[in-house]
Amino acid sequence: MSNTQKLVALILLLIQPAIFSQTLSHNYFEKNREVYFKIELNDKSRLAELSRIISIDNFAAGEVYAYANENEFRNFSKLNLEYQILPHPGDVENVQMSDDLKSIEDWNVYPTYDAYVNMMYQFQSAYPNICRIESIGATVEGRELLFAVISDNINQREAEPQFMYSSTMHGDETTGYVLMLRLIDSLLTSYNSDTRITNLINNVEIWINPNANPDGTYRSGNHTVSGATRYNANSVNLNRNFPDPDDGPHPDGNAWQPETIAMMNLASAQHFVLSANFHGGAEVVNYPWDTWSDLHPDDNWFKYISRQYADTVHTFAPSNYMTGFDNGITNGYQWYTISGGRQDYFTYYHGCREVTIEISDSKLLSASLLPAHWEYNKNSLLNYIEQCTFGLRGIVSNTTGDFLKAKITILNHDFNNSEIYSDSSNGGYYRMIEPGNYTIVFEADSHETKTIENIQIENGTVYNLDVVLTPDYIVPVELVSFSADLNESKVSIKWATATETNNYGFEVERKLDNSEFEKIKFIEGAGTTAGPQNYFYEDHLNGIISDEIIYRLKQIDFSGDVNFSNEVLINNLTPNDFELSQNYPNPFNPATKIKFSTPPQPSPYQGEGVKERFITLTIYDILGNEITVLVNEQKHPGSYEVIWNAEDQTSGVYICKLAAGSISKSIKMILLR
Ligand SMILES: [Zn+2]
Known part of the structure; x- marks a missing residue:
């Protein structure tokens, strides 16, 4: 203190009892916003109680220094504690x-x-x-x-x-x-x-x-x-x-x-x-x-x-x-x-x-x-x-490149809301913490949680840790088309994606008659992209014996998760490979003869060998109701004839349908009784 200040302090001390009484004048709060005073308090446990009633400014050496407005002072007065009104700290004259x-x-x-x-x-x-x-x-x-x-x-x-x-x-x-x-x-x-x-x-x-x-x-x-x-x-x-x-x-x-x-x-x-x-x-x-x-x-x-x-x-x-x-x-x-x-x-x-x-x-x-x-x-x-x-910091984003508001928890450390969040506008997070080895958990709505162990923090240094979370709300790869078309002995397989996330690639799978899907080719994916991608693969059928061929895609992402596409079917046979002749006689009563043949040779795309096919021959009435099944079995390639005796049927038009896999042919027959 300067000598002048000491003098002022001394004068204040001397005149204080005259100016500041133990009680406030009844109109004190008409002119003043608040009063400053001190209370002797030997029992520190009453501080919390006092702190709810008045505005404590300091507690030192058994004395509470406090402010109160009119209402607070009225409530304080009910406690009947000794107090002393002090000069208000803001009442300083001649401020520069x-x-x-x-x-x-x-x-x-x-x-x-x-x-x-x-x-x-x-x-x-x-x-x-x-x-x-x-x-x-x-x-x-x-x-x-x-x-x-x-x-x-x-x-x-x-x-x-x-x-x-x-x-x-x-x-x-x-x-x-x-x-x-x-x-x-x-x-x-x-x-x-x-x-x-x-x-x-x-x-x-x-x-x-x-x-x-x-x-x-x-x-x-x-x-x-x-x-x-x-x-x-x-x-x-x-x-x-x-x-x-x-x-x-x-x-x-x-x-x-x-x-x-x-x-x-x-x-x-x-x-x-x-x-x-x-x-x-x-x-x-x-x-x-x-x-x-x-x-x-x-x-x-x-x-x-x-x-x-x-x-x-x-x-x-x-x-x-x-x-x-x-x-x-x-x-x-x-x-x-x-x-x-x-x-x-x-x-x-x-x-x-x-x-x-x-x-x-x-x-x-x-x-x-x-x-x-x-x-x-x-x-x-x-x-x-x-x-x-200083401390742990980084950017939290997701696999499609969006910044995320993620909750960042120090495992076995955080409580009482001490977890922090990254900033959704730029993904930035900053976790200041005492030195130690930590496990950090990153969580964001609609994303998979990520836990990162063994993060060693030192004082006065920076640990940079950028984190990418995977959304759980989108399929990793959005397939928009998938088709297979047979031309000569080649199948053109085409597919397109709208977006890809974390896409390692596609296995093209093929299923022949009476067997399981098997991988025939791997085609690399585009990783992560928001742009459309087109893919093509040509499957050569030389030597393949199968009336029907089914294709599907097995999409694999970098973490090993797989998704299957829908299946597309190729008919390796055409209706022309089969013959279903008109019945004889026709019209008929009550019996008639039906002739059919399955491909005498394997189809050009079937390769070598003689193959049994599952054949059905079924009679329907004109409304599509099934009347009887005449053939329902494996047949060697060749020509066949069957008799239908319709003696318990009424006059009318009947349909005879030959089916092999997804191929069928029909004839109309007339029964006249
Ligand atoms: Zn303050």
Whole structure:
């Protein structure tokens, strides 16, 4: 502290009893959004109960520091606990403000609201190739919720991790606000001159929101941050207003605020991998969970990145900065539990990893101390962004080339929603995890699950693992036609596919009379293709003895799965090979003679040899009813005659049909009684 600050502190201490009474004036909340106070609490087990009623800001040395709006304070009063009203941290006189922050080289002032908004849009106009400003919505009082998005190919959602920093959702915790603006400026001005920053911008999509609660910060008007409040304009603590894994959608009993809804919509629309949320009032990196005592499955990794942040700070800061708790880091629940915090919301509901970084003991830090806090933190700020470039990563797609939203589970490791998902827009996934040997399961709707073992992860390195899943909703090969045509002694076999997936090829199979299908040829497939493919094979029948030949295709994919086509039939005989003569006499009464012959020689395509054929000779009436079967047996090639005695039939026309396999011939006969 400077001598002036010590003097101010001393004066405040001396006059405090006169100004701050133990009870609030009856009209306190007519003028004020919230009250700041402290409670002696020897029994730490009551913290959870208190945390549901009031907004705890800190717990240290048996004292709870807290905020309350009117309703919260009324409920707190029912507990009859001793408390002491404290000066509000935002009530700081003579804050150095500027209309044009960037014209002040040292960043040792706070921007007016207009200066802030102008500065954000100037970033975009000065660096249009690597910066775009996104307004994600408006506050209760209509101020803008702004993000600077920084990346190469700024208008594309590339397959690279999306990272987020957001500050000052407690409007009176202003240190991070200016540090974020300065970080944006530093990233943009260093692109292509600083290798490390250039790499970050080329490989990460960085989202930075300097102020998540401008209605709180500018409570006294757009010209000053003096009088800033923790809560938003509806007197709601935004860091208790999110859905909570343990306490449901509305853990604070309030409707979602516009600021909360905007952030929830952003979380759904984007795919943040890693984020941090800046606060003030302490100096510590607070990692999940806040809501329950369970440790996050990646607790060791969270400790590691928190440790990296704090240890890097220790290299650049005085020895008393960020050294409380476990030398600058703490598990959230171990400090004090809260419900509805943004850290747990992003971590539990969006597969992101978020920590809360308390960046200065003083909430509304004296503007003159902002440059020093920048120096303490700037390397850690870059380090922390870099964390999302390490670990297991890759692209999940399917065999037809579509990017997939896949659930990625570390076997025997993940629980409490710690599984992550790949981004459906580009298939990218990023799984930061402590060193170890892991088995990873990739699952996507309508696709076969894939499990990959023996993935060895080290700190500070990248393991690239692209995964292709096979859809279970399409046949691997879509066959659109298949035909076989006999010409002379050759059969032309043609088929076509519309699409092929993972197609090794086709076996052409042939079945002769009284035998099984056998492979006659393998034809290579096109692998995976969305374009139509045509195939042809000519089967030479020299020496084949079979009246009927059946063909089919056996499609085989690269994993060995097979599918059969429909069957097509070739008649190796023609009707001309058979003769069925007109009966004699005709008309007749009651008997007549029918002559027929089967091919005396094997058909030209049958090759050598004499062959029995299965022959039927059947009589039908004119309506197609079967009357009698005269022949039903194997016959050697040759000529035959049979007598039909129709003495128990009535006069009329009758049909006699000769059939051999799929070939048939008919004659009409007239019975006159
Ligand atoms: Zn805070």
